[in-house]
Every structure is written in C-alpha cells, then in structure tokens.
Amino acid sequence: MEITILDQILLLITGLTAVYLIFRLFQNFKSTGAKHNIHYMYAFAVLFVAGVLMIFGGFDVLSWGWIGIVATLLPFGIAMGLVCQFYPKYKKAYLAFLVIGLVSITLLKLGVIDTKVVYPVFHSVAGLTIFMIPILAVKSKAATKGFIWVTVGGTIIGIGGVALAFLGAGKPLLGIFTADVVFAILTSILLFMTLGFTYGFMKEMNK
Numbered sequence: 001m002e003i004t005i006l007d008q009i010l011l012l013i014t015g016l017t018a019v020y021l022i023f024r025l026f027q028n029f030k031s032t033g034a035k036h037n038i039h040y041m042y043a044f045a046v047l048f049v050a051g052v053l054m055i056f057g058g059f060d061v062l063s064w065g066w067i068g069i070v071a072t073l074l075p076f077g078i079a080m081g082l083v084c085q086f087y088p089k090y091k092k093a094y095l096a097f098l099v100i101g102l103v104s105i106t107l108l109k110l111g112v113i114d115t116k117v118v119y120p121v122f123h124s125v126a127g128l129t130i131f132m133i134p135i136l137a138v139k140s141k142a143a144t145k146g147f148i149w150v151t152v153g154g155t156i157i158g159i160g161g162v163a164l165a166f167l168g169a170g171k172p173l174l175g176i177f178t179a180d181v182v183f184a185i186l187t188s189i190l191l192f193m194t195l196g197f198t199y200g201f202m203k204e205m206n207k
Contacts, residue, residue, distance in 0.1 A: 003058040010187040014194045015051040018044045021198045028205050036084035040201065043077025046070060047194065059183050069106050072123075076102065078154070078197070079129035086137050097125070130154030134200065146203025153196030156189055 022041050029037035050071060053061045061067055076098045083094045101122030107113045134150040137143035 003054065007187040008055050010191050011051045011055045014187070014191045015048045015055075017191075017194045017198055018048040018051070021194075021201060022048070024202065024205060034085070036081045039077045039081035039084060043074050043081070044194075044197075046073045046077070047190075050074075051190070054187075059186070066109070069102070069109050072102060072105055075123060075126040075130065075154075075157070078150075079126040082129060082133040082150075086133055086142055094129075098122070101126075127154065127158045131158070144203050144207045147200050149196045149200030149203065151200075153193045153200060156196060157193040159189070 022044050025037045025041050025044075028034065029041070050061075050067070053067075080091070080095060080098055084091045101118075104113070104118045105122065108115070108118050131151050131154050134143065134147050134154075138145055138148050
C-alpha cells in the first residue's frame with residue numbers, strides 16, 4: 001500500500017512531537033540527573049527515525065529486516081525507563097531480560113533461530129510493563145494522575161503492534177484488520193500513541 005500525503009503529514013507531526021519530547025526529557029535529565037530519561041530518549045529517537053524513513057520510503061520500510069530489530073528499542077526503551085524510574089531495584093534483572101530479548105529477535109531476523117515465541121514473549125512483557133506501571137504509580141501516588149496517559153499510549157501502540165503481527169502471520173486480526181485497513185490507520189495510531197506518551201511524561205515532569 002502506497003503512503004499518502006495525509007500519512008506523511010501525520011508522520012511529520014509525530015516526528016516533531018517525538019523531538020519535542022526528547023528535548024524536554026533531556027532538559028529534565030540535565031536538571032535532575034535522572035538516568036531513566038536516557039531510556040525514554042533513545043526510545044523516542046527510534047520513533048523519530050522510523051517516521052522519517054516511512055515519510056521518504058513509504059510503508060515498504062517496515063519489511064526491512066533490521067527495522068524490526070531497531071523498532072524493538074521503542075517498547076523496550078520505554079519499559080526499561082519505567083522500571084528504572086519506579087522499581088529501580090529490579091532494573092538489572094529487567095535489563096538482562098530485555099537484552100536476551102533483543103539478541104533473540106536479532107537472531108530470529110538473521111535466520112539463526114526459527115521460533116514463533118520470541119516476539120510474543122518479549123513484546124508482551126514490555127507491553128504489559130508499559131500498561132501496568134503507570135497505573136500502579138498513579139494508584140500509589142508515586143506519579144501524577146496525568147501519568148496514566150503513558151498507559152493510554154502503550155495501549156494504542158499495543159493494538160497496532162498486534163494487528164501488524166497478525167498480518168505478518170497472514171491472519172488479519174479479527175478477520176477485519178487486513179493490510180489495507182492496518183496501513184490506512186497506522187500513521188494515526190503512531191500519532192495518537194506519541195501524543196499520549198508526550199502528555200503523560202510532560203505531566204509527570206511538570207509536577
């Protein structure tokens with residue numbers, strides 16, 4: 001499916017939003033020294049680069065083998081940042097888990113291993129981390145109420161990721177999320193995801 005002008009505009013807005021968030025995270029890192037910001041920054045840098053590639057290369061870039069490896073840094077980075085920020089005593093174990101996941105995904109893309117459980121296991125754990133930690137942080141008053149929007153952003157991208165995964169397996173999600181449908185809404189999903197993350201992180205940094 002060819003990328004449209006509207007898709008390119010939405011990707012441009014997404015990229016600019018990601019750059020703004022990276023800038024604010026960097027400011028927060030400089031003023032507080034909070035290292036969890038580093039994980040958030042490289043995650044959104046990946047989003048920015050992916051958006052730029054799609055603007056100029058269309059949706060075909062998603063079929064490039066190395067894109068699947070690099071794109072993994074988006075959910076992994078956000079999940080790692082959340083663990084470092086709110087559950088630092090588990091950060092080493094969680095980092096080890098994600099490194100194993102990234103290596104496994106790389107080996108899968110290179111054809112060294114052939115198993116269908118790599119993506120579901122590691123992406124599901126990262127996705128659940130992004131979904132649950134903001135909820136728990138808000139509930140325990142460790143974060144502002146607005147931080148719940150990080151969960152919203154994670155949920156939105158989770159839906160898109162599942163739909164793409166089903167497409168890759170040749171089975172459209174629920175039988176209706178065909179390639180045409182998924183690519184028609186993909187750029188909107190990326191934009192709303194980015195807006196959700198940005199609003200949530202900004203509310204927490206401005207508290």
